Amino acid sequence: MPSAESPKLSRRRWITTTSGVIAAGLVKTQADAIQLIAQEAPTDPTKVPGRLVSEIGSRAPGEQPKRLIRAPALSSSSRTPLADLMGTITPADLHFERHHAGIPEIRFEDHELLVHGMVERPMVFRMSELMRYPQVSRIRFLECSGNGGGVYNRERMPTEVTVQALDGLLSTSEWTGVAVSTILREVGVRPGANWVLAEGGDSAVMSRSVPLEKVMKDSILAYGQNGERIRPEQGYPLRLFNPGYEGNTSVKWLRRIEVTDQPTHTRDETSKYTDPLGDGTVRQFSLVMDAKSVITFPSYPYVLPDKGWWEIRGLAWSGRGRITRVEVSTDGGRNWSDAALEGPILDKSTVRFRHLFEWNGRDTVILSRATDETGYVQPTVEQLWEARGIRTSYHQNHQRAWKIARTGEVTFGLGDLV
Ligand SMILES: Nc1nc2c(c(=O)[nH]1)N[C@H]1C(S)=C(S)[C@@H](COP(=O)(O)O)O[C@H]1N2
Ligand SMILES: [Mo]
Numbered sequence: 178m179p180s181a182e183s184p185k186l187s188r189r190r191w192i193t194t195t196s197g198v199i200a201a202g203l204v205k206t207q208a209d210a211i212q213l214i215a216q217e218a219p220t221d222p223t224k225v226p227g228r229l230v231s232e233i234g235s236r237a238p239g240e241q242p243k244r245l246i247r248a249p250a251l252s253s254s255s256r257t258p259l260a261d262l263m264g265t266i267t268p269a270d271l272h273f274e275r276h277h278a279g280i281p282e283i284r285f286e287d288h289e290l291l292v293h294g295m296v297e298r299p300m301v302f303r304m305s306e307l308m309r310y311p312q313v314s315r316i317r318f319l320e321c322s323g324n325g326g327g328v329y330n331r332e333r334m335p336t337e338v339t340v341q342a343l344d345g346l347l348s349t350s351e352w353t354g355v356a357v358s359t360i361l362r363e364v365g366v367r368p369g370a371n372w373v374l375a376e377g378g379d380s381a382v383m384s385r386s387v388p389l390e391k392v393m394k395d396s397i398l399a400y401g402q403n404g405e406r407i408r409p410e411q412g413y414p415l416r417l418f419n420p421g422y423e424g425n426t427s428v429k430w431l432r433r434i435e436v437t438d439q440p441t442h443t444r445d446e447t448s449k450y451t452d453p454l455g456d457g458t459v460r461q462f463s464l465v466m467d468a469k470s471v472i473t474f475p476s477y478p479y480v481l482p483d484k485g486w487w488e489i490r491g492l493a494w495s496g497r498g499r500i501t502r503v504e505v506s507t508d509g510g511r512n513w514s515d516a517a518l519e520g521p522i523l524d525k526s527t528v529r530f531r532h533l534f535e536w537n538g539r540d541t542v543i544l545s546r547a548t549d550e551t552g553y554v555q556p557t558v559e560q561l562w563e564a565r566g567i568r569t570s571y572h573q574n575h576q577r578a579w580k581i582a583r584t585g586e587v588t589f590g591l592g593d594l595v
Contacts, residue, residue, distance in 0.1 A: 256345025277381035297365030321346035322423035326570030353401025421496030455566030466496030481585035484538035495549035
């Protein structure tokens with residue numbers, strides 16, 4: 178609706194202005210003139226032609242969610258702005274990143290994958306060859322095993338922390354590629370083989386062992402992400418994608434798969450990604466990401482402007498299969514109610530949950546807890562630390578809590594629970 182103040186562009190003024198800018202040599206064509214005037218158009222979009230088509234789209238100028246960069250060094254990460262997103266799919270340019278030695282520059286035409294070891298026919302595949310095999314697409318989450326671990330300091334729990342800083346090493350995409358099983362059938366796995374070693378072509382030459390049974394079941398050699406070629410940050414032109422497994426096993430810039438009888442015990446699975454349990458033993462190959470949920474709204478730094486009805490929203494996921502239930506508590510964990518799950522509920526993918534909450538304007542703590550199809554329930558922080566010890570920051574999938582103060586201010590509330 179044009180307001181009384183909004184200066185309207187009359188048809189006459191439009192024509193004079195258009196020919197005016199062309200005559201003035203500011204722009205050459207009418208299309209350019211329309212662009213220029215549309216940009217300068219003050220208010221009423223029904224009175225001026227809109228911007229024209231473009232080869233690549235862009236976000237609205239006022240909508241620019243960004244990844245949060247943690248360590249601007251070679252070993253670096255950036256986190257998905259979970260609180261800014263809707264639904265479950267992460268826009269590719271907001272997918273979290275975790276690189277041990279930066280992003281290598283690799284050309285599609287030059288890339289090769291060697292598959293060897295305990296196989297009948299060792300083979301080298303070029304990308305064009307891989308793309309001729311049957312193509313599969315799966316919507317799956319990817320989560321770093323360090324997600325949620327970084328901010329924990331057991332002496333001093335932070336309260337002013339966003340869900341992005343806390344749990345932003347989580348993203349969901351539609352991954353496209355060839356099933357690993359297709360390629361392993363092509364090379365012929367020899368009897369006695371039990372593991373594969375996956376090796377990246379970055380300067381970290383990151384490598385991890387993955388059980389053969391797993392990769393035969395549902396792993397993908399992925400070259401596509403949300404409908405387009407996978408991004409350089411996600412492993413262009415090829416990554417291994419192990420659904421439900423800790424992110425570091427999904428080796429990016431994948432250049433080699435070796436079929437073995439034993440895990441290789443590479444640097445990346447001995448010096449890292451092992452969990453000291455506190456009793457002198459260490460948990461190694463903690464590969465599956467257990468069920469977890471996070472409330473993305475309301476969360477810090479949001480301030481509830483008013484009491485009344487609010488929809489609590491969040492994401493739940495499990496590396497063991499489908500999420501079957503998400504419960505929400507709005508009284509610090511005393512009472513729990515089932516949240517609504519927004520389908521389709523996919524295997525090893527994120528699901529959106531929501532729960533209507535009438536806030537009475539008093540101090541409270543809200544929490545969520547997820548259950549997956551195996552019956553596993555997301556633990557409390559005490560349960561997790563009792564089972565796993567407190568010496569590891571990996572796999573911190575315990576229930577998260579947000580404290581709502583009388584002022585409406587929302588802060589990370591776990592500190593009050595332990
Ligand atoms: N070659 C290689 N693969 C890699 C990494 C790496 O540094 N190099 N980082 C791993 C880690 S720790 C994670 S959590 C995921 C992150 O994938 P993303 O950057 O696509 O989000 O990739 C894994 N694969
Ligand atoms: Mo990771």
